[in-house]
Amino acid sequence: MVGFTTTIPLEILVAAGRQPVDLNNIFITDPDPQGLIEEAEIAGFPRNICGWIKGLYSVALRRDIREIIAVTEGDCSNTQALMEVLTLNGVATIPFAYPYDRAPETLAHEIGKLADRFGVSIEQCETARLQLAGVRRKVHEIDRLCWEENRVTGGESHYYQVCTSDMNGCVASFETEVDCFLAEARQREPLKQSLRLAYIGVPPIMTGLYEEFEALGARVVFNETQRQFSMPFAVDSLVEQYRRYTYPYDIFTRLDDIEQELARRQVDGVIHYVQSFCFRQIEDLIVRKRLKVPILTLEGDRPGRLDARTRIRIEGFVEMIKARKP
Numbered sequence: 001m002v003g004f005t006t007t008i009p010l011e012i013l014v015a016a017g018r019q020p021v022d023l024n025n026i027f028i029t030d031p032d033p034q035g036l037i038e039e040a041e042i043a044g045f046p047r048n049i050c051g052w053i054k055g056l057y058s059v060a061l062r063r064d065i066r067e068i069i070a071v072t073e074g075d076c077s078n079t080q081a082l083m084e085v086l087t088l089n090g091v092a093t094i095p096f097a098y099p100y101d102r103a104p105e106t107l108a109h110e111i112g113k114l115a116d117r118f119g120v121s122i123e124q125c126e127t128a129r130l131q132l133a134g135v136r137r138k139v140h141e142i143d144r145l146c147w148e149e150n151r152v153t154g155g156e157s158h159y160y161q162v163c164t165s166d167m168n169g170c171v172a173s174f175e176t177e178v179d180c181f182l183a184e185a186r187q188r189e190p191l192k193q194s195l196r197l198a199y200i201g202v203p204p205i206m207t208g209l210y211e212e213f214e215a216l217g218a219r220v221v222f223n224e225t226q227r228q229f230s231m232p233f234a235v236d237s238l239v240e241q242y243r244r245y246t247y248p249y250d251i252f253t254r255l256d257d258i259e260q261e262l263a264r265r266q267v268d269g270v271i272h273y274v275q276s277f278c279f280r281q282i283e284d285l286i287v288r289k290r291l292k293v294p295i296l297t298l299e300g301d302r303p304g305r306l307d308a309r310t311r312i313r314i315e316g317f318v319e320m321i322k323a324r325k326p
Contacts, residue, residue: 001018001019001021001065001067001169002018002019002021002069003021003060003063003068004021004022004023004068004069004071004166005023005024005056005068005070005071005079005082006022006024006071006074006075006076006165006247007022007165007229007245007247008069008096008114009096009111009114009242010128010132010165010167011128012114012125014128014131014171015115015118015124015127016118016119016120018118019169020166021065021166021169022165023055023056023059023060023065023068024055024056024165025163025165025166025168027052027056027058027059028205028303030055030059033055033303034302034303034304036055036058036062037051037054040053040054040055040057040058043058045057049078050076050275050276050277050278051205051275051276051300051301051302052076052202052205052275053076053078057082057085060086061089061091066092067091067092067094068086068091068092068094069093069094069095069096070082070083070086070093070094070095071096071097071098071248072096072097073097073098073099073100073248074098074099074100074247074248074249075098075247075248076278083095094114094117096110096114097110098248098249100249100250102243102249104240104243107239107243108239111125111239111242122238126237129241131171132171133231135167135171135178136164136230136231138175138178138182139160139161139164139178140230140232142156142157142160142178142181142185143157143161143223143227143230143232145182145185145186146221147196147222147265150190150219150221151185151186151188151189151190151191153214153219153220154210154213154219154220154221155210155211155214156181156185157220157223157226158220158223158226160178160181161226161227161229162203162226162229164230193214193217194217194325195218195268195269195318195321195322196221196265196266196267196268197218197219197220197221197222197269197270198220198221198222198258198261198262198265198267198269198270198271199220199222199223199270199271199273200222200224200258200270200271200272200273200287201224201272201274201280202225202275202278202280203223203225203226204273204298204300205300205301205302205303206300206304206305206306206310207303207304207305208306209271209298209306212306212314213271213314216314217318217322218269218318218321220271221265222265222267224254224257224258224261227261228246228247229247231245251283251287252286259290262291262293267293268293268294268321268325269293269294269295269296269317269321270287270291270296271296271298272284272287272296273297273298273299273300274298274299274300275299275301276300277301281299294320296313296314298310298313
């Protein structure tokens, strides 16, 4: 079992026959994610540090994951410190970096180093890429059924796209789950919500967000980062796949993709989720200057249901968009 702090070239672990575990997924689906944060704070993590980082620390120790790939460039700025604390606790940590300038030579070097660490060749990784591409195409179909045919909810699309980061630890089992869902979803009647929304930013730490919008007659038809986890672009190499993957790079690279999808999916408004104490909050300034649709910025801190203030803000946002529509 090999854990990782955010999406990494999954093909390397698949080629090496290792079980991949996205620590984020097992943290947020834990029966008591709040308890995991409290464990980290008891261990000495400050209150004003991102809840995801604290959750990753506790879940790695509680699940006895002894080997972790940490993305030191292209994700949370606190990851290096997390690596050091985990090392203190006897966990083997392996750094991986996405180059800020998206240079293919630098990215190829990083992928090559990681492949060498797990004893596999790039050719073996390319074979794994083709295997995973089949599963990813099925998840892309779930996304299409969400935005084009209106048969899949935003929350369902979110779930299956997020799961592609580690294929739920088993590619074959996850593919079977996807096949069953697709067979059922294709038989549904189209959903009735009239407002079409986009969700951009990291996946939410709170629960009930998608359901809250749907109860008000709105529906998320674009999950930005979650879609990126599923590797949505047709490419012919591992390096190009992770070069086009937008999440680890600059906000302008992400916005180019976001704007294209907003137009294609006929989005009426954008939910921009930001995590408390995260540097990505600053990017909200750029998002608001660049995008030409109504934007609701939501901030999350710890796991749990939506609070009353957030629900009121969501209701006001939906009503404002309804009033603007012809």
